[in-house]
Amino acid sequence: MNEFALLVAATLAAGTPLAIAGIGLLVNERAGVLNLGAEGMMLVAAVAGFATGYATGSEVAALAAGALAGAVIAAIYGWLVIWLNTNQYATGLAVSLFGSGFSAFVGLGLVGKKLEETEVAGVPLLRDLPVLGVALFRQHPVVYLAMALTGGVAFFLHRTRSGLVLRAIGESPVSAHALGYPVRRIRLAAVVVGGTLCGVAGAYLSVVYTPLWVEGMVAGRGWIALALTTFATWRPTRLLLGAYLFGGVTMLQLDLQASGVQVAPQFMSMLPYLATVVVLVLISRNPLWIRLNMPASLGKTFFPGS
């Protein structure tokens, strides 16, 4: 029983970066912008977060640095695709390539360094519950932040006027523009929110989840987070569940390896990536289902005319 509780706890921790990055990407996709640069933003944020954590010893400062790094890169990306109307696919790819090169370069001096591990306090009182305490209430605050964020974004998108405007811009920027909404500024804001959250997720990886810097350590999580938005058909709560599902696959795979299953570790490590493919296939099988849920202007440039 306790072993199961530990597995649940590890699943939540592993799903958290996917959830945070995924929610961020969901917000900017709802506004009609597809940012394939997620992986690159997370990498730069991871190295920025780690460097800050190493220099200051403060976890909060490290996460904030990651958020800032993500926001800055997202702003550059946003300026390119929203004001200069560059192709979103190509520009996102460029951001990913830049991010992996830049983070490798900046992180050279940080390889092999380690952050001091901090004791995680968890939720007072609840942490001492049998089984449940271990499974749910001894997590890093960021894990709960991801849950709160999901609720917050779901409320914002579907229950507030601003959320409605954001979604309208994603569906039809032309109509929103005709109604007088500043389409490009709102899109930029959504992109920066996406970058900020990808940044928090990247910094969480290098500061909290595995407190060290390794080149390319995001290991495809940015791309998996992108896949999650499709998987969740752009709904925040489904995205959170999807992120935990992936966290579970990662943990199960590590658990099986540790318990000495006679399968080569490389095949086990393929599981999260193969799972992403399988999930994409299952969810996309019905083109109508995707078309009904996908923001209609996703990936298309918008030029407001004069």
Add this chain to the structure above:
Amino acid sequence: MIRLEPRATPSMAMSILSPVIALAITAAAGAALFTALGKDPGQALSVFFLEPFNGVRAISELALKSTPLVLIALGLALCYRSNVWNIGAEGQFLMGAIGGGGLALWVTTAEIGMSRWLFFPLVILAGAMAGAAWAGVVALLRDRFNANEILVSLMLVYVANLFLSWLVFGPWKDPQGYNFPQTVSFAANTELPRVIRGMRLHWGTAVALVAAVVMWLFMFRTFTGIQLQVGGPAPAAARYAGFSSRAAIWTTLLVSGGLSGVAGAFEVAGPMGQLTPHVSAGYGFTAIIVAFVGRLHPLGCILGSVVLSMFLIGGELAQSRIGLPSALAGVFQGVLLLSLLACDTLIHYRPRWSRGS
């Protein structure tokens, strides 16, 4: 305040100038970075921009590094023109390396006597089939299940990487290799024929150049080639004309996967001579930049590959000569592509000064 105004027709001049401007921006950014790192920017820039062209041997190495880039970029150019976003060329390259490497390993261990010139077409075939099969998975999932090719092709890069790692750590490991993750060194008759004695440049480079010409003919001189490309800028028109988007997905992915596979096979049978986890220096991703710098044009891809392999070699030289990290090459690649895309805006839009907003 600068305002953008759509051009009536895309500017041909800007289309050619844009990569040049982007290269200049990258060089300027590089100079700034070198100065910040306390190095002499003039010396550092000459390592990146002049040294790779200095002498026959340097040029042979440059052409050697350009070969995989040209091959991969040709296929990607076809994909991107047809609006098929294959970004997993790296995985297709690795599978081609596994296919070509497997063949070379078999010839080596079974001690099959055949000439280099007989092995040459066989290794091309092995690489092409392995790479095309890997890309075929993407095409199948896209065609049958509508699964996004961007994400699927990228996920398969990680899978191919792990598969290669399993092979060289497991069944294909050299039993006398002191437990290093690598195969035995391949027999001499599996080596690609060299162009000049004493240099690593092999005839695969000629294959890449021929492939570029064939791709040019296919893109601009065949009906199928035109059909494929209409689907890119005008999918509705393509549907109306009865051009099949399914055929576009299959053709572009198989061609592009095949070319990437050949590039991978050349890398193991050429400069490497054995299979290790480090077959690729990120060629599959660098080739994306090559394709864009080359304006998605086959002949442009050749020029683009020279520019990008210059950065790769420059990165290595910068490390050995002036102690700059070779990771710099990656930074330059990113800056180059980002500034190129920004400059490309000027192809379709004209900047106008206007008062107020």
